[in-house]
Amino acid sequence: MSAQLPDPLSKTPLFDLHVRLGxxxxxxAGYEMPVQYPLGVMKEHLHTRAHAGLFDVSHMGQVELHGxxxxxxxxxxxxxxxxxxxxxxxxxxxxxxxxxxxLDDLMIFNTGTYLHLVVNAACKxxxxxxxxxxxxxxxxxxxRDDLAxxxxxxxxxxxxxxxxxxxxxxxxxxxxxxxxxxxxxCLVTRSGYTGEDGFEISVPNAQCEALANAxxxxxxxxxxxxxxxxxxxxxxxxxxYGHDLDQTTTPVEAALTWAMQKVRRTGGARxxxxxxxxxxxxxLDDPSKVKRKRVGLKPEGRAPIREGVELHNESxxxxxxxxxxxxxxxxxxxxxxxxxDSAFSSVNTKIYAILRGNRALVTVVAMPxxxxxxxxx
Amino acid sequence: xxxxxxxxxxxIKLDGDIxxxxxxxxxxxxxxxxxxxxxxxxxxALKHGDDAAIIESVKAAAEAKAPVxxxxxxxxQAIVDDPSLVNSDPENAGWFxxxxxxxxxxxxALLDEAAYKKFID
Numbered sequence: 001m002s003a004q005l006p007d008p009l010s011k012t013p014l015f016d017l018h019v020r021l022g023x024x025x026x027x028x029a030g031y032e033m034p035v036q037y038p039l040g041v042m043k044e045h046l047h048t049r050a051h052a053g054l055f056d057v058s059h060m061g062q063v064e065l066h067g068x069x070x071x072x073x074x075x076x077x078x079x080x081x082x083x084x085x086x087x088x089x090x091x092x093x094x095x096x097x098x099x100x101x102x103l104d105d106l107m108i109f110n111t112g113t114y115l116h117l118v119v120n121a122a123c124k125x126x127x128x129x130x131x132x133x134x135x136x137x138x139x140x141x142x143x144r145d146d147l148a149x150x151x152x153x154x155x156x157x158x159x160x161x162x163x164x165x166x167x168x169x170x171x172x173x174x175x176x177x178x179x180x181x182x183x184x185x186c187l188v189t190r191s192g193y194t195g196e197d198g199f200e201i202s203v204p205n206a207q208c209e210a211l212a213n214a215x216x217x218x219x220x221x222x223x224x225x226x227x228x229x230x231x232x233x234x235x236x237x238x239x240x241y242g243h244d245l246d247q248t249t250t251p252v253e254a255a256l257t258w259a260m261q262k263v264r265r266t267g268g269a270r271x272x273x274x275x276x277x278x279x280x281x282x283x284l285d286d287p288s289k290v291k292r293k294r295v296g297l298k299p300e301g302r303a304p305i306r307e308g309v310e311l312h313n314e315s316x317x318x319x320x321x322x323x324x325x326x327x328x329x330x331x332x333x334x335x336x337x338x339x340x341d342s343a344f345s346s347v348n349t350k351i352y353a354i355l356r357g358n359r360a361l362v363t364v365v366a367m368p369x370x371x372x373x374x375x376x377x
Numbered sequence: 378x379x380x381x382x383x384x385x386x387x388x389i390k391l392d393g394d395i396x397x398x399x400x401x402x403x404x405x406x407x408x409x410x411x412x413x414x415x416x417x418x419x420x421x422a423l424k425h426g427d428d429a430a431i432i433e434s435v436k437a438a439a440e441a442k443a444p445v446x447x448x449x450x451x452x453x454q455a456i457v458d459d460p461s462l463v464n465s466d467p468e469n470a471g472w473f474x475x476x477x478x479x480x481x482x483x484x485x486a487l488l489d490e491a492a493y494k495k496f497i498d
Contacts (some may be wrong), residue, residue, distance in 0.1 A: 041435040042410035227436055229408070303413050304433045327412040328434050332411075356431070 012058035013148045013208040021223050029121035031059040034225040041227035045329040048194060048232055049370075052156035053224035054215050058148035061124025062202060063131060065115040066140040073135035074108070074115065079251060079274045081261035087112035090174045090189045092259050094251055094275060095130060100279030101247040102254065105239065107200075109176050109189055116187060116202070118149065120241045147270065148208035151371055152215060153198035153224075153232075155373055160218035161188075170199070173374040182214035194229070195236025196373045234335060235328050237296060237367030243307060244323045244337055250276070252283040253339070255294045260284070292320065293345040296367035297336035297353075299360055304334040306352045311340055312352045312359070319344050319351065328369055335369045336362060381444070381487035384496060388468060389444045391484055396481035398429070399472040400441055400463065403497045408434040411460035416452040417474060423447055425483055430473050432463075445483040 009032045018025060023034030034056065036044060047053055061167055065074060071082040080093040087110050095103040104123035109116040119127040131141045143194050152161060161169055164182045169190075176189030187202040203211050216220055230240070239245045245254055262268050266281050274280075283289045304327045311320035320340035328335040336353070347366050352359040380390045386404035389396040405411070413433035423429055423443035432442040452474045456462050463471035478484060488496060 035436075036409065040410050042412075045435075225445065231435060303431075304438070306438065327433070329435070 010059075012056055013205040014056045014058065014212055017212055018056065018223075019208055023223070023225060026226070028226060029059055031121065031247060033059060034223070036225040036227045037223050039063065039222060041225070041231065042329050044222065044224045045231050047186060047222045048154045048196065048224055048228060049223070049330050050155070051220035052152060052154035052198075052217060052218075053194075053228070054161045054212065054221055055153065055224050056148075056212070057151050057200070058205075059121035060149055061117075061119040061121065061127060062144040062147045063119065063128055064140075064142040064144060064147060065131070065135075066113075066142060067138070068349055070115050070139035071110075073138035075264070075270065076273060077130065077134060077275065078106075078108075079260045079264050079277070079280060080108070081263045081270075081341050082108060082115070082333040083270070084261070084263060085110045088170075088175055088177055090191055094245075094256065094259060094273055095127065096251070096276045096280065097249075097274050098246055099210060100250040100276030100283070102241070102245045102249055102251060103127070103247060105190075106247060109187070111177075111187070118200070118202075122242060144202075146205055148203050148205050150201045150203065150208065150215070151192045151194075151198060152221070153192045153194040153196045154202065156220045157196070157198040158375075160221045162214060163218045164214045171364070171375070173197070173376055182211055184211050186211070190375065193236075193238055193349065194232035195238065195368055195370060196232075197375045198347065213371055230324075231326055231329060234324050234326060234337060235330055235368065235370040236370060239294070239322060239337075249294075249339075250280055251285060252280060252290050253292055253294065257284065287342075287361045290342055291368035292339045293342050294323075294337065294339055296365045296369060297322075297338060297347050297351075297362040298365045298369075299334045299336065299353065299362045301360060302334065303356055303360065305336055305360065305362070310354045311338060311344075311362070312354055313344065314352075322353065330370050337367075340364070381489060382493035383442070383444045383487055384497075385442050387441055387444050388496075389482065389484065389487065390476070394478050394481075395450070396447065396476050396478050396484065397472050398444060398446065398474055398476060400432070401493070401497075402467050405467045405471070406466050408432065408439060409436045410434055411456075411463045414456050414460045414463070414473075416454075416457060417449045419449050419452060421449045423449060423476060432460075441473050443476070444487060445476070445478050446480050447478040449474050450477050451475040458492055471476055 029202040078093040090109040192198040309322040324337040415431035428440040
């Protein structure tokens with residue numbers, strides 16, 4: 001295990017490139033990261049939706065699990081079907097705790113010979129420790145801090161990637177494999193966190209800048225900062241750990257039941273066997289045990305309503321809280337993600353956000369706010 | 378016409394006893410793309426330092442404060458309809474509101490252009 005707390009403000013291999021591109025750098029999860037480039041958050045967001053954006057997500061943690069028992073071992077930490085994940089496929093997962101809360105969300109890719117995991121930057125030290133402590137005796141836990149991660153996202157991502165790829169690229173959403181990009185051997189998955197078609201590319205630190213420059217050289221590719229990454233994922237209805245998910249939120253409350261395959265649920269061949277299974281399966285089996293739910297909300301007015309704002313019912317009682325909120329550039333309107341008491345979670349329910357002391361009418365809506373552009377086939 | 382600045386990055390351009398208030402180029406750049414502006418009501422009596430207008434960018438919420446005491450006599454509806462005007466032309470078309478100032482000595486005590494430039498440097 002090489003996992004240690006990163007020193008205050010670590011740098012990714014693209015730090016110098018960000019500075020050269022005129023990025024505004026901010027501290028994020030212990031790293032100095034680009035929040036925006038000269039284009040600005042709004043235009044970067046719209047560019048990604050219309051063309052293609054390149055994101056440095058090298059601050060995220062990458063770790064491999066090797067050995068014949070790796071999938072079975074990982075299933076003891078996540079309520080997800082890992083054993084049944086075919087080679088060349090990727091799946092979203094959650095580390096849970098004994099109370100059924102979420103320790104982190106992650107991506108699992110089955111390379112065919114080992115599992116490649118991508119975890120959140122802010123959680124990676126404890127995630128690596130969790131893997132080592134809980135399943136380190138059943139599989140080899142290999143932290144890959146020698147690897148960087150780039151995301152190329154948007155309807156133009158495929159065309160851009162093809163300009164530098166030799167050989168096949170992954171054809172559909174959540175597929176992956178090794179691809180030579182600009183002569184560099186990379187692990188590429190067709191996934192991302194913007195709601196768009198696109199790719200995540202795991203590349204050795206030493207070759208990351210060469211790859212980034214090659215991708216930025218493709219027509220219609222712009223560098224995109226964390227500001228637009230946040231508004232893109234919010235429009236796509238995707239959760240941000242530490243905001244929309246935390247150790248007190250269960251996957252059922254977080255409306256992430258789609259991430260828990262049947263085989264791990266009550267009646268499934270490998271039901272339970274993950275931390276907090278009693279709580280989580282009880283909630284799945286009996287909806288009356290789910291006291292609150294994650295929902296999408298749309299404000300009536302144009303004022304953005306941000307994280308932490310209270311949600312009230314007609315009689316002024318607190319029934320929820322905003323966990324992510326901001327302005328949606330693609331909709332030219334504010335949008336909200338938050339938790340409400342289950343009684344208020346049906347689409348079209350009208351409740352109030354308490355904004356600067358005033359009641360602002362908000363309506364529960366279905367998510368995503370902007371249709372996903374994933375390449376399904 | 379004389380322009381003065383605050384350490385909160387508002388400017389006020391004085392013409393007779395009417396001051397035109399807005400946020401500086403430096404402020405709009407720091408805030409990023411503006412998406413929402415809520416103006417004070419015409420007729421409101423502002424005290425120096427009061428939160429006068431609410432500003433929301435894609436990144437954050439902020440306020441434009443009253444640089445001096447005075448009564449709001451006009452607001453710029455154009456920036457309510459299109460907040461990006463504040464980003465593109467903060468010190469002209471992107472002005473916020475006009476106030477009739479009560480006390481010229483408050484104005485004189487604000488930063489002049491050279492002092493403000495030094496302040497943000």
